Amino acid sequence: MNFNLLIMADNKCKKLKNCSKRHIRRITNEFCRRFDNEHYSDTTSENDIVIRAPEIQSTIVYVSTSSNVEPKMNNDENNGHNLPIFSLSNNTSAQHDENEYYSSSSNNSSYYSSPISSSCDSYDNNNINLVEINNVDSLIENNKDENTADDCSNNLDMNCSLVEEQLREWHFNYNTTLASFSSMLKIWKKFKKFELPSDARTLLSTPRSVRIKSIEGGKYCHFGLKKAVHSIILALKLEIGSIKEINLTLNIDGLPISRSNQSCFWPIMISELRLKQKVFIVGVFHGYGKPKCPNEYLEEFISELVPLINNGFLTEEGEVIPVVLSALICDAPAKSFVLCTSGHTAYGSCSKCTIIGKYINNRLCFPSDEEYSEFNLRSDEDFSKFLYKNKYQHGISIFTTSVPSFGSVSCVPLDYCHVVCLGVMKKLIYLWVKGPRFLKLKPSDITVISEKLIEMQQYTPKDFARKPRALSEFLNWKATEFRQFLLYTGPVVLKSVLKSEYYDHFIILHVSISILVNSELIKNEHFITYSHKLLQMFVFKFQNLYGEYLVSHNVHNLLHLSDDVKKYGALDVFSAFKFENNMMFVKKLLQK
Structure with a gap:
């Protein structure tokens, strides 16, 4: 594009508001186009060029073809700037010498003398060229209107993409139905200038088809393990930087999705030991109950997992x-389902030791004979050899036969969320509120505790997921509320209300779990050993205070918590809390 013509147009465009450089380039291109396409005058010499315009007031602009011209500078009284002077005249037959300058009195604009642009290079540069340009103001205004429309169109395109992104985010945050979302998009199309689709599925880029596999008991959809591992790597790089190894944690659990029938999801979720909140779904099973065959349910997941373990994950770099x-992190029913072992109601249901339960008062229980008794622990080797057949193992798990370096005993830690919070802590509160007469608190005592908990609501910081609720509502409490009661509020509200022997017994559990959830304290093995002894004391005193028949599967599992802490770290590292939280988001996304 000719630079000198650009300056000419720029000086004229300074009088116009909102005239961008893009407008100026369009105007200059129009200058060159007219220079090439108009008829030549017969009155000019062979090498003179005159562009004829319609019969309106015109201006003759003298353009020098000499490249070494230095224009004389004159002070413009109107704007105070030093500008070059050029020739403006209405005499089309005027003859000018090369590099000669004239001043204009017809308008207050000034133009720079310069060589013609590349579109005019075919002409003889040794002669003076005359260019007649009609109504420069009209040309600029026309181009301004065209380019303003183009800029508005580009701005609309950019704004439209931003609006689409915001609408998608709004849809997922508030979980609107596709029907209501589509209805809103149609309203937008009527009153907004954005080219939005009429259907929500188009805006959300919903796949037109999803590969769903029919398996025994329902249907299964596999999303892919490699995609999830790639997302885990990106999340780890943001949190810890360099990555030497990926330590996957797997969770499998049932999710009821209907109150009127047994319809449920069984998602396969993975995370990483060092990730506190991030959870990724690999596959989902839907049916009216759990999958009939665990190996068939896990087949696609295992087929992707084994090559990753053997070969590693190849990054983009x-x-x-x-x-x-x-780790395989599950509650007791899901763990027994995946590993093909006995459930928590079986005599030999403990996944860590070979203890055999007793049947007392129509209950299966696991009492200890001594306060610091030790049990025969299970081993990965015996499990893989199927030595616990009939008593504990009732089938061959795909994890045992296919997954390299996976211990079906050592790599299946006890879940602190279900064992301690939803298990032992909930059981204690149940005994205090609804238990036998010799254990149950008075209604007035329950009211006092509830009032204290409600009073604490105004002092509860945002670090807690929920504010305390009345003790009378404990059946509706979530796992985080039982954890809050055990570690923070319980020792305060139970003081002077619960009998001293039961209160002291509760404090033993409080102190031991407080140690095991503290990532700094467990770095010292003496604290882990001390916590283990406290838990042994708690379990033994539990059967003396509450009765042997109440030592349930979860109460017994307290004896094995410290071993998992030694291997994995603090209890929250290998708990199911983040997976349970993700279940809530999965359920919110469900639409009929």
Whole structure:
């Protein structure tokens, strides 16, 4: 594009508001186009060029073809700027010498003398050229209108993409139905200038088809493990930087999705030991009950997992990162389902030791003979050899036969969320509120505790997921509320209300769990040993205070918590809390 013509147009455009450089370029291109396309005058010499315009007031602009011209500078009284002077005249037959300058009195604009642009290079540069340009103001205004429309169109396109992104985010945050979302989009199309689709599925880029596999008991959809591992790597790089190894944690659990029937989801979720909140769904099963065959349900997941463990994950940078399945984190029913072992109501249901339960007062219980008794622990080797057949193992798990370096005993830690919070703590409160007469608190005592908990609501910081609720509502409490009661509010509200022997017994559990959830204290093995002894004392005194028949599967499992802490770290590292939280988001996304 000719630079000198650009300056000419720029000086004229300074009088116009909101005239961008893009408008100026369009105007200059129009200058060159007219220069090339108009008829030549017969009155000019062979090498003179005159562009004829319609019969309206015109201006003759003298353009020098000499490249070494230095224009004389004159002070413009109107704007105070030093501008070059050029020739403006209405005499089309005027003859000018090369590099000669004239001043204009017809308008207050000034133009720079310069060579013609590349579109005019075919002409003889040794002669003076005359260019007649009609109504420059009209040309600028026309181009301004056209370019303003183009800029508005580009701005609308950019704004439209931003609006679409905001609408998608709004839809997922507030979980609107597709029907209501589509209805809103149609209203937008009527009153807004954005080219939005009429259907929500188009805006959300919903896949037109999803590969769903029919398996025994329902249907299964596999989303892919590699995609999830890639997302885990990105999340780890943001949190910890360099990655030497990926320690996957796997969670499998049932999610009821209907109150009127047994319809439920069984998602396969993975995370990483060092990630506190991030959870990724690999696959989902839907049916009216759990899958009939666990190996068929896990087949696609295992087929992707095994190559990753053997070969590692190849990143986009060409780096191979080792992948390990470190832990299978499940509650007792899901764990027995996946590993093909006895459920928590069986005599030999403990996944860590070979204790055999007793049947007392129509209950299965696991009492200890001594306060610091030790049990025969199970081993990965015996499990893989199927030595616990009939008493504990009732089938061959795909994890045992297919997944390398996975211990079906050592790599299946006890879940602190279900064992301690929803298990032992809930059981204690149940005994205090609804238990036998010799254990149950007076209604007035329950009211006092509830009032204290409600009073604490105004002092509860945002660090807690929920504010305390009345003790009378404990059946509706979530796992985080039982954890809050055990670690923070319980020792305060139970003081002077609960009998001293029961209160002291509760404090033993409070102190031991407080140690095991503290990532700093467990770095010292003496604290882990001390916590283990406290838990042994708690379990033994539990059967003396509450009765042997109440030592349930969860109460017994307290004896094995410290071993898992030694391997994995603090209890929250290998708990199911983040997976349970993700279940809530999955359920919110469900639409009929």
